Amino acid sequence: MNAQQVIEQFRATGVQTCFHDRHINPQIYAGLNGSNWSLKDYEARGGYQALRKILGKDGGEGLTQDQVIATVKDSALRGRGGAGFPTGLKWSFMPRQFPGQKYLVCNSDEGEPGTCKDRDILMYNPHIVIEGMAIAAYAMGISVGYNYIHGEIFEVYERFEAALEEARAAGYLGNNIMGSNYSFQLHAHHGFGAYICGEETALLESLEGKKGQPRFKPPFPASFGLYGKPTTINNTETFAAVPWIIRNGGQAYLECGKPNNGGTKIFSVSGDVNQPGNYEVPMGTPFAKLLELAGGVRTGRQLKAVIPGGSSAPVLPAHIMMECTMDYDSISKAGSMLGSGAVIVMDDSRCMVESLKRLSYFYMHESCGQCTPCREGTGWLWRLVDRIHRGEGRPADMDLLDNVAENIMGRTICALGDAAAMPVRAMLKHFRPEFAAMIKSDAASTSATTGQAA
Ligand SMILES: Cc1cc2nc3c(=O)[nH]c(=O)nc-3n(C[C@H](O)[C@H](O)[C@H](O)COP(=O)(O)O)c2cc1C
Ligand code: SF4
Numbered sequence: 001m002n003a004q005q006v007i008e009q010f011r012a013t014g015v016q017t018c019f020h021d022r023h024i025n026p027q028i029y030a031g032l033n034g035s036n037w038s039l040k041d042y043e044a045r046g047g048y049q050a051l052r053k054i055l056g057k058d059g060g061e062g063l064t065q066d067q068v069i070a071t072v073k074d075s076a077l078r079g080r081g082g083a084g085f086p087t088g089l090k091w092s093f094m095p096r097q098f099p100g101q102k103y104l105v106c107n108s109d110e111g112e113p114g115t116c117k118d119r120d121i122l123m124y125n126p127h128i129v130i131e132g133m134a135i136a137a138y139a140m141g142i143s144v145g146y147n148y149i150h151g152e153i154f155e156v157y158e159r160f161e162a163a164l165e166e167a168r169a170a171g172y173l174g175n176n177i178m179g180s181n182y183s184f185q186l187h188a189h190h191g192f193g194a195y196i197c198g199e200e201t202a203l204l205e206s207l208e209g210k211k212g213q214p215r216f217k218p219p220f221p222a223s224f225g226l227y228g229k230p231t232t233i234n235n236t237e238t239f240a241a242v243p244w245i246i247r248n249g250g251q252a253y254l255e256c257g258k259p260n261n262g263g264t265k266i267f268s269v270s271g272d273v274n275q276p277g278n279y280e281v282p283m284g285t286p287f288a289k290l291l292e293l294a295g296g297v298r299t300g301r302q303l304k305a306v307i308p309g310g311s312s313a314p315v316l317p318a319h320i321m322m323e324c325t326m327d328y329d330s331i332s333k334a335g336s337m338l339g340s341g342a343v344i345v346m347d348d349s350r351c352m353v354e355s356l357k358r359l360s361y362f363y364m365h366e367s368c369g370q371c372t373p374c375r376e377g378t379g380w381l382w383r384l385v386d387r388i389h390r391g392e393g394r395p396a397d398m399d400l401l402d403n404v405a406e407n408i409m410g411r412t413i414c415a416l417g418d419a420a421a422m423p424v425r426a427m428l429k430h431f432r433p434e435f436a437a438m439i440k441s442d443a444a445s446t447s448a449t450t451g452q453a454a
Helices: 003-013 039-044 049-054 065-075 087-092 117-124 126-140 154-169 200-207 236-248 250-256 287-293 328-333 352-366 372-389 397-408 416-440 443-449
Strands: 103-108 144-149 185-190 231-235 264-271 277-282 303-307 342-347
Touching: 039 126, 039 154, 049 126, 049 236, 065 087, 065 126, 065 236, 065 250, 087 126, 087 231, 103 117, 103 126, 103 200, 103 236, 117 126, 117 154, 117 236, 117 264, 126 144, 126 154, 126 185, 126 231, 126 236, 144 154, 144 200, 154 185, 200 231, 231 236, 236 250, 236 264, 264 287, 277 287, 287 342, 303 416, 352 372, 352 416, 372 397, 372 416, 397 416
Parallel strands: 103 144, 103 231, 144 185, 264 342
Antiparallel strands: 264 277, 303 342
């Protein structure tokens, strides 16, 4: 099947994405069929009950701001944008008594290679994000929010705008929501496809209409965010988890996952599997189970390695990965990161030098150029890997590569520098003989030894 056919199949059936029965206890993707995204459908699935609950519109007393934040803390929800920062704790950093404007921002930039979960949430269940944001804004005393949506997926932006219109017309957004004294205005904004605009401060710059380049931190967005005002930023999936937590309680969410890693997580499984797609499973699900859900490694092939959390996450060899469970703590203990949950599966036909060359090119291309170690270092990394891949590598190149990567890490304004360096160091740590073999011989013969098709 060529790329165009895959896209057509995706559009027609969604089989490559989230419409399959191979999720485990899904909360965000539950009941979706590709066409039931509207307000009426969402309400039929219990939508907006959590917002009604906190505002006391279903007979209860409602929840205070502190109670909402405490519930989210109890749930052990960790930010789904990459760093896994505890969401309730982040919400408690918002200076609620600040007298001026405060902002809430949803990060739907989703540019991490391998990640494609947020676009499915926005396309097929947009109201869950709107409700999650309305609850978050209530908890932090915020009256204005923005959803920054990746620029190259315009149909997703249009779908979200349509859902916003529905929510406004039904009184779930706007002034005096459901007759209460709580008001929240939410707007959509689309970027233009730069990966760096997913970094939260670059996103804020872009939202302000400036060049999307990260800011120095501190100050952090909680004190100096959008237009210099206190701002909380969370990922799309993070907000999408909130309605379930409020409806069912923090403890129930925590128990869906494992301690310190509450709830379910959506994993975008791609690469050498039979059924790539988005899979929502409880935190702590064994990687072997996730692989099985995705149809296993391509027929006739063996698992070689996995990048468990998007292209920035260090690669792990098969034997380590098969022992891991899919949660922040287990993957971190194994030496990588759960990141955004993009699981890139590589079988024994993959050449690691070529894979790293592709990754390094991406980071070189996406560096915003503000700081020297990243601007220059990402180019050095790519040129070194390219030289090795062309069969022109020198014996000292492996150490040089590691040294350049080491000197980028921790010396840049934002984490893109680390994201470029970590895959290099992990590839050398786990697959050094492949690099050495390519330095000794030419690229073609090394490809043959790794089993890669010409
Ligand atoms: C280079 C770079 C790209 C990023 N891209 C995204 C992204 O596309 N989506 C996202 O939610 N977070 C992204 N992040 C993380 C954000 O800066 C931020 O931590 C996140 O949006 C916070 O939300 P959370 O607490 O819900 O995870 C990126 C970070 C870096 C350094
Ligand atoms: S680390 Fe790279 S992307 Fe981040 S600010 Fe510096 S140059 Fe820009």
